[in-house]
Amino acid sequence: MSNATIANNLLFCLCYEVLKTNKTHPKLLYNRKENTYLIFCPACGFKTLPDFNKQAVIASWFTSNRFGDSHIKNCWITSYNKQTGSAVNLNETMVPLNNKKS
Numbered sequence: 470m471s472n473a474t475i476a477n478n479l480l481f482c483l484c485y486e487v488l489k490t491n492k493t494h495p496k497l498l499y500n501r502k503e504n505t506y507l508i509f510c511p512a513c514g515f516k517t518l519p520d521f522n523k524q525a526v527i528a529s530w531f532t533s534n535r536f537g538d539s540h541i542k543n544c545w546i547t548s549y550n551k552q553t554g555s556a557v558n559l560n561e562t563m564v565p566l567n568n569k570k571s
């Protein structure tokens with residue numbers, strides 16, 4: 470994988486790769502009351518932990534969503550499942566929570 474490919478995908482949430490969503494830019498939110506920042510994905514709801522340090526939140530997002538790294542991808546899936554109560558895995562049965570039949 471070329472550096473250019475990685476750079477082109479840096480700003481997107483990994484859900485486009487794991488859940489086959491459209492490439493979605495994350496949103497940076499500021500909580501005025503608690504003076505914290507967090508970044509979340511409007512497509513799948515994946516989010517960082519809130520932190521008062523904006524740069525730390527951005528760094529955390531980039532680390533969690535690095536494209537083309539299978540370890541990062543596994544960590545992403547674990548976090549996503551924890552955050553959303555989904556049961557996404559790496560085989561063909563990957564489904565986001567809102568599509569899950571109960």
Ligand SMILES: [Zn+2]
Nearest residue numbers: 482484510513
């Ligand atoms: Zn996402």
